[in-house]
Each structure stands twice: as C-alpha cells, then as structure tokens.
Amino acid sequence: MSVVRVDLETPESRARAIRREADEPHSQVVRFGPDKPLRLDAGVELTPFQIAYETYGELNAARSNAILICHALSGDQYVIGTHPATGKPGWWETMVGPGLPIDTDRFFVICANVPGGCMGTTGPASRDPANGEPYGLAFPVVTVRDMVRSQAMLLDHLGIDTLLCVTGGSMGGMQVLQWAASYPERVFAALPLATAARHSAQNIAFHEVGRQAIMADPDWRNGRYLIEGTNPRRGLAVARMAAHITYLSDAALHRKFGRRYQDRDAPTFSFDADFQVESYLRHQGSSFVERFDANSYLYITRAMDYFDLAADYGGTLAHAFRGSRSRFCVVSFTSDWLFPTSDARQIVHALNASGASVSFAEIESDKGHDAFLLEEPELFDITRGFIEAAARARGLPSAGS
Amino acid sequence: MSVVRVDLETPESRARAIRREADEPHSQVVRFGPDKPLRLDAGVELTPFQIAYETYGELNAARSNAILICHALSGDQYVIGTHPATGKPGWWETMVGPGLPIDTDRFFVICANVPGGCMGTTGPASRDPANGEPYGLAFPVVTVRDMVRSQAMLLDHLGIDTLLCVTGGSMGGMQVLQWAASYPERVFAALPLATAARHSAQNIAFHEVGRQAIMADPDWRNGRYLIEGTNPRRGLAVARMAAHITYLSDAALHRKFGRRYQDRDAPTFSFDADFQVESYLRHQGSSFVERFDANSYLYITRAMDYFDLAADYGGTLAHAFRGSRSRFCVVSFTSDWLFPTSDARQIVHALNASGASVSFAEIESDKGHDAFLLEEPELFDITRGFIEAAARARGLPSAGS
Numbered sequence: 001m002s003v004v005r006v007d008l009e010t011p012e013s014r015a016r017a018i019r020r021e022a023d024e025p026h027s028q029v030v031r032f033g034p035d036k037p038l039r040l041d042a043g044v045e046l047t048p049f050q051i052a053y054e055t056y057g058e059l060n061a062a063r064s065n066a067i068l069i070c071h072a073l074s075g076d077q078y079v080i081g082t083h084p085a086t087g088k089p090g091w092w093e094t095m096v097g098p099g100l101p102i103d104t105d106r107f108f109v110i111c112a113n114v115p116g117g118c119m120g121t122t123g124p125a126s127r128d129p130a131n132g133e134p135y136g137l138a139f140p141v142v143t144v145r146d147m148v149r150s151q152a153m154l155l156d157h158l159g160i161d162t163l164l165c166v167t168g169g170s171m172g173g174m175q176v177l178q179w180a181a182s183y184p185e186r187v188f189a190a191l192p193l194a195t196a197a198r199h200s201a202q203n204i205a206f207h208e209v210g211r212q213a214i215m216a217d218p219d220w221r222n223g224r225y226l227i228e229g230t231n232p233r234r235g236l237a238v239a240r241m242a243a244h245i246t247y248l249s250d251a252a253l254h255r256k257f258g259r260r261y262q263d264r265d266a267p268t269f270s271f272d273a274d275f276q277v278e279s280y281l282r283h284q285g286s287s288f289v290e291r292f293d294a295n296s297y298l299y300i301t302r303a304m305d306y307f308d309l310a311a312d313y314g315g316t317l318a319h320a321f322r323g324s325r326s327r328f329c330v331v332s333f334t335s336d337w338l339f340p341t342s343d344a345r346q347i348v349h350a351l352n353a354s355g356a357s358v359s360f361a362e363i364e365s366d367k368g369h370d371a372f373l374l375e376e377p378e379l380f381d382i383t384r385g386f387i388e389a390a391a392r393a394r395g396l397p398s399a400g401s
Numbered sequence: 402m403s404v405v406r407v408d409l410e411t412p413e414s415r416a417r418a419i420r421r422e423a424d425e426p427h428s429q430v431v432r433f434g435p436d437k438p439l440r441l442d443a444g445v446e447l448t449p450f451q452i453a454y455e456t457y458g459e460l461n462a463a464r465s466n467a468i469l470i471c472h473a474l475s476g477d478q479y480v481i482g483t484h485p486a487t488g489k490p491g492w493w494e495t496m497v498g499p500g501l502p503i504d505t506d507r508f509f510v511i512c513a514n515v516p517g518g519c520m521g522t523t524g525p526a527s528r529d530p531a532n533g534e535p536y537g538l539a540f541p542v543v544t545v546r547d548m549v550r551s552q553a554m555l556l557d558h559l560g561i562d563t564l565l566c567v568t569g570g571s572m573g574g575m576q577v578l579q580w581a582a583s584y585p586e587r588v589f590a591a592l593p594l595a596t597a598a599r600h601s602a603q604n605i606a607f608h609e610v611g612r613q614a615i616m617a618d619p620d621w622r623n624g625r626y627l628i629e630g631t632n633p634r635r636g637l638a639v640a641r642m643a644a645h646i647t648y649l650s651d652a653a654l655h656r657k658f659g660r661r662y663q664d665r666d667a668p669t670f671s672f673d674a675d676f677q678v679e680s681y682l683r684h685q686g687s688s689f690v691e692r693f694d695a696n697s698y699l700y701i702t703r704a705m706d707y708f709d710l711a712a713d714y715g716g717t718l719a720h721a722f723r724g725s726r727s728r729f730c731v732v733s734f735t736s737d738w739l740f741p742t743s744d745a746r747q748i749v750h751a752l753n754a755s756g757a758s759v760s761f762a763e764i765e766s767d768k769g770h771d772a773f774l775l776e777e778p779e780l781f782d783i784t785r786g787f788i789e790a791a792a793r794a795r796g797l798p799s800a801g802s
Binding site for chain 1: 442538541542599600601603606607609610612613614616617619635636643649651654655657659660668670671674675676679682683686699703706738741
C-alpha cells in the first residue's frame with residue numbers, strides 16, 4: 001500500500017488527486033508496451049496499456065494461495081485501507097483483512113482496476129498516446145471479457161498460474177463467471193455474488209438513463225470535458241442518484257428514512273430536500289462526482305450492458321462451463337431486485353447442467369443489491385467456509401495451523 | 402369535445418400548442434374570480450383560478466350518474482378522443498366510452514386537469530396576474546388535497562352534489578382516497594387503482610431524481626424558461642426515462658425487448674442505442690417533452706411526495722374513513738412495484754378497520770404499474786361490475802334497460 005500523502009482538503013484538490021490517479025496511480029502498476037497490447041472484443045488492440053492493482057497478504061512459495069477480487073461498477077483496486085485519492089476506507093473492509101473471511105494473513109489477495117476505469121488502469125481519462133490528451137470518447141468500448149483478459153495478463157506478470165478463488169459482486173460477479181468460462185484451468189474456486197450471466201432489459205434501461213443524464217450535461221462536451229476544463233458534475237450526480245436507488249431495496253429505504261423530514265417537523269411546500277431520503281440521495285450524487293470520472297461511468301455501464309455470457313457460447317449458458325473443474329458457490333440476496341435470485345438460479349441451473357460442482361445460497365436480507373458490500377454475517381460465514389474448503393482441497397494449511 | 406384545429410405538424414408548433422393550452426385550453430373551462438380562490442394547503446389562496454375539464458355523456462335529471470375520473474402524473478382531462486394539443490388518443494380509451502366499463506352512454510363522465518398541471522387548469526405555466534408572465538417557481542406548491550378541493554369547486558359549479566363514483570389510478574387513486582376522506586358524503590362509490598395512501602421513500606427518491614435532472618438542465622433557468630425562451634428538454638427527457646422504467650415491470654421489459662438489438666445484429670461497441678430497450682426509452686423521453694411542461698412535472702411529483710393521508714388524521718389511516726358510507730373497491734396489480742399490493746392492503750385494512758364497505762382485487766399481470774392504463778380484461782370486468790352495482794344501489798336503470 002502506498003504511503004504518499006496528497007492534499008484532500010478541498011473538492012478541487014480531491015478532483016485533481018482523482019485525475020492524477022488515472023495516469024499515475026498510488027497503487028502498483030504494470031505497464032505493457034506495444035508487444036503486449038490488450039486485445040479488445042471491439043476488435044482493436046489497446047496499447048500502451050497499464051493495469052493498476054493492489055495486493056494484500058503474501059504469496060506462498062507454491063503460488064497457490066492467490067485470491068482475485070473483481071470490483072463492481074464504482075469500485076476500484078483499493079479494497080481495504082485508506083484510499084489514497086479519496087481519503088475514504090476501502091470498499092470491502094468488512095470482508096477482507098487479517099482474520100476476516102478473505103483472510104490476508106493466509107491468502108494473497110489481488111484486486112485490479114478494470115480497463116475503462118479511472119484509478120490507474122487505462123481508461124477514457126488516461127492520456128491517449130496519439131495526442132497526449134485524455135482519450136475521452138476516443139477510448140474503445142470495453143467488455144467484461146476484456147476486463148478478465150487484462151486480469152489474466154496481470155496474473156501472468158505476477159507469475160500466478162491458478163487462482164485459489166476469484167470473487168466479486170455485481171459487475172465483479174460477472175467477471176467471476178467470465179473467468180470460469182474463459183480460463184477454467186486457472187480458477188480453482190469461483191464465488192460470484194449478487195450477479196447475473198446477462199444484464200437484463202431493466203438494468204440496461206437504468207444504465208441508459210444514467211448515460212443520458214451525463215450526456216445531457218453541457219459540461220460533458222461530447223466527452224472532452226477534461227481537455228476543455230469542465231466537469232459534467234450535475235449529469236453524473238443524477239446518474240448516480242438514479243443508480244443508487246436500484247442498489248437499495250424499498251424496505252431498506254423505508255427502514256432508513258421512511259417519510260421522515262430532514263431537519264424540520266413539517267413540509268416546507270417547496271423543492272428543498274424536505275425528506276431525509278432526498279437529502280441522502282443528493283449527498284450520494286454530489287460525493288460520487290468527487291471520486292469518479294463521468295466517461296468511465298459511460299464505459300463501465302456499457303460493459304455491463306453488453307455482458308451476456310450465454311451469447312458467446314451459442315446461446316446456451318451451460319456450454320460456457322462445459323468441462324469446468326472449478327468449484328462454484330453462487331450467492332444472491334432476497335431483496336436484491338437489480339440482480340434477483342432468479343438470475344442466480346439461471347447460473348446455478350447452467351452449472352448443474354454442465355456437471356460443475358456448485359452450491360447456492362440465497363441470503364435473507366432487506367438491504368437490496370448493496371448487501372454484498374455490507375455487514376451480512378451469513379455472507380461472511382458462507383465466504384469463509386467456501387474459501388476454507390477450497391484451501392483445504394488445494395492442500396493449503398488450514399486456519400490457525 | 403373541441404373541434405378547433407391546430408397545426409401539429411412540427412415539434413415547434415406542437416410546443417406552441419401545448420403552451421397555449423396552459424392559459425386557453427381547448428377544453429371546457431370554469432374561471433373563479435377573487436371571490437372564489439382555491440385555498441391551498443401551503444397556506445395561500447390561488448386567485449384567479451381556472452379549471453379545465455372535459456365531460457363525456459349526459460348528466461341525468463336527478464344528477465345522480467356522474468363519474469369523476471382523476472388523472473395521474475402525466476395525464477390530463479382528455480380521457481378519450483383526439484387530444485387537441487398533441488393529436489394523440491386520450492389516455493383511457495380502453496376503459497371509457499360507449500359500452501365500455503365506464504359507459505358514456507349511461508354515465509356523465511368528468512375529468513379535470515389538476516392544479517399545477519399544464520393543460521388549462523392554473524399551474525406554473527399559467528400567467529401570473531401579478532406580472533403577466535408565466536408563474537414558474539412563483540407558483541405555490543400544491544397537494545393532492547388541493548387537487549381534490551379544486552374538483553369539489555368544479556362539481557359545485559356543475560351542480561353535482563354526489564358522485565356516483567370517483568376513480569383513477571396512481572396519483573388519480575390518491576385523489577380518490579382523498580375524496581373519500583375529505584367529502585365522504587359526496588362519494589357514493591370509490592374505485593382507487595394501483596395506488597397508495599402515502600408515497601413511499603423509494604417513490605420519493607425516484608421523483609427526486611427526476612426533479613434533479615430537470616433542475617440540472619441549464620435551460621431550466623431556475624424555472625423561468627418560458628420567459629427566457631429556453632426549454633429544459635434534456636432534463637425533462639431524462640426524468641421521464643427514469644420514471645418510465647418504474648411504470649413497467651422487469652418481466653414486461655424482458656417480454657417486450659429482452660436484449661434484442663435495434664436495427665442491427667451485433668453490438669456496435671459504441672454508445673448508440675444498440676438495444677431496443679434503449680431506443681424505446683429515448684423515444685419515451687423525447688416524446689414526453691413535446692407534451693409536458695417541466696415545471697408542472699416538478700409540482701405534480703411534489704404533490705405525490707407530500708401525500709400521506711394518515712398523517713392528516715393523527716397517523717391512523719382508518720380515521721380518514723371513519724363513518725364513511727361510500728362503497729370501495731381497491732385494485733392492485735401483481736407486477737406493480739411502484740405501488741405494490743402491500744400498499745393496497747394497507748388501504749383495505751384501514752377501510753376494514755373503519756367499518757367501510759370494501760372489496761379488493763389483486764390482478765395478475767406482468768405489465769407493472771401501467772397495467773391500469775392498458776388492456777387488462779380482469780380490470781375491465783371488475784370496473785364494470787363495481788360501477789354497475791353502485792348504479793343499481795343508487796336506483797339508476799341497469800345496463801341495456
């Protein structure tokens with residue numbers, strides 16, 4: 001982890017820190033030259049190409065204890081510890097760390113920023129070698145398979161042949177499934193959480209609203225805002241607000257906010273944020289624009305929309321896992337309406353049809369899609385048990401030994 | 402119905418037609434002078450105040466066959482027939498007309514544009530008598546109760562004491578409930594569809610996203626766009642797109658669009674509307690801005706957010722209906738996640754607790770919230786049966802006699 005300190009006092013200094021991160025991240029970076037381009041599904045070769053990643057824990061001598069974590073839409077490689085560019089805690093502090101379910105005392109944990117992201121892996125905010133300016137829309141559209149392909153390049157660089165486990169939720173879970181399909185021999189165990197084998201029409205629709213909100217902002221400047229010195233803050237904030245609702249459940253919003261007023265006892269009969277839920281949403285929007293790049297939001301949502309694993313295997317999802325010797329554990333949450341349990345069941349049915357080893361857990365929770373990021377004891381138990389069993393099967397020393 | 406013809410050939414002429422409608426609608430209008438202001442919950446008196454409304458069928462001599470239809474967020478008084486300002490069919494053509502469940506051969510059907518709307522009832526696009534300019538944000542915030550109060554003024558004007566039935570879906574259903582609470586003696590039968598007695602936190606959140614999208618559009622000009630000659634088209638389109646997703650169900654979107662491409666066989670690896678669902682949503686957004694006023698969208702969503710019928714009765718919903726002699730039929734749809742059946746059950750429980758006469762139907766449908774506007778035979782049967790029974794109980798001649 002980095003020890004470089006940056007000034008994060010003002011929104012402007014935080015914005016600068018984020019922008020700097022796109023080319024020169026605080027994390028570890030591997031740079032691939034023209035001899036090793038990233039071959040994209042769009043049919044182009046991205047070069048030069050760099051991957052920004054963090055690792056936690058120690059790789060054992062047999063190189064058999066590596067766990068790859070795949071991040072979701074708005075995540076990045078800073079899984080735990082203080083984020084060097086936002087000053088906030090990592091996004092999976094509850095799950096990853098010494099003695100936690102993904103135990104950094106025992107496992108070598110890797111997380112890489114995805115291509116198209118804005119935290120140091122090449123993306124639309126990175127400098128285009130053709131002209132030295134940020135790519136903007138000149139950046140090619142990437143897919144979930146491209147993300148996984150980039151991670152395989154990283155593993156090659158690190159000298160890791162087979163992952164003990166690959167895990168992640170939401171878009172991270174899509175990557176887990178893609179890993180199992182693209183590199184079955186490199187995946188000992190796969191733990192996809194709150195995810196689907198294809199993005200639904202409703203989910204594409206919500207993403208399209210977010211993209212339209214960004215593109216409707218005059219400060220977006222056809223994607224050239226970094227060059228022209230503007231920032232489509234309002235559009236990105238609206239996109240985030242709409243998306244954020246989909247990450248929670250009706251029940252969670254009711255429990256957290258209900259119809260309670262914010263700092264008042266009665267309605268103001270105005271368009272102020274009378275209700276706590278409005279105030280909360282506005283905060284979600286405005287804090288997101290400080291840490292995320294609007295074009296990255298376009299590219300990463302697009303990658304999720306394009307994800308349809310069965311389509312790459314003749315329309316039959318089971319064919320994606322044919323002959324797989326990986327062990328799977330699929331997890332969904334009862335109140336997740338973005339990636340409902342029916343999506344998880346499709347994955348499980350396909351894995352069963354392909355003869356794979358699979359267990360499935362639907363966890364009772366009212367926290368909605370975001371449950372995989374939150375305090376969910378049952379998720380922790382399942383994750384710990386699944387990884388422990390995989391480690392044992394792979395001949396690693398058991399916990400506490 | 403009006404016979405005045407307007408040019409609706411171009412987007413500009415349609416926009417002009419809509420704008421003209423705000424002050425001088427094609428429909429019938431009743432204008433109330435300073436002696437009869439609309440007393441608003443916000444504590445102000447709106448004057449002068451006009452109500453634009455349409456009627457269908459004939460009022461009988463006993464004035465006992467009137468049915469009031471309350472429109473939803475984006476509806477208006479043009480229930481059936483060609484809309485004079487948009488050229489499109491009325492919004493409830495499937496339900497209302499000769500021989501249809503709400504039978505204009507037998508009943509006198511009334512529908513009025515709500516205060517805050519943009520089709521001729523006083524709203525933010527109307528001229529403020531103080532300066533002759535469109536009100537914009539100088540228009541006071543209205544509530545569902547204010548809407549109902551305005552409709553009661555209209556009934557007084559029409560000389561109708563008691564409604565045979567009041568019905569409507571979504572925000573229309575909120576008005577139905579408010580009618581039953583505010584004027585129980587004027588409501589013989591009440592048929593609220595796809596609605597709730599209070600707007601949920603999730604629904605407030607979705608509305609807030611829409612309002613933020615409008616207010617983020619620089620062409621909104623702090624609500625003064627009509628004066629300054631701009632139009633927050635992009636913001637309103639984004640608001641409509643986000644809302645439109647909530648009117649459908651995941652299943653309906655899957656059935657209608659799935660992941661099918663629009664006019665192509667493969668992804669373009671771009672931000673074009675590759676998917677049919679994207680193309681559909683964009684169309685929903687762009688066609689809405691041609692027929693709706695952005696400030697009206699702010700005001701009417703706000704009215705829905707503020708709706709909490711129990712709050713006006715000491716927090717106990719049953720008290721809103723205490724002593725009511727109206728007969729109720731409450732209808733919900735299985736796939737409506739905006740106003741789910743649990744909301745309808747709350748209404749039914751309160752009606753039961755208050756000793757009211759109530760029947761309840763949850764209709765199996767995959768069409769989501771919009772089901773109340775669509776071809777739903779079971780809804781038609783229930784509506785026809787409920788209104789028929791009310792007519793019979795009120796001593797009206799039965800159908801076909």
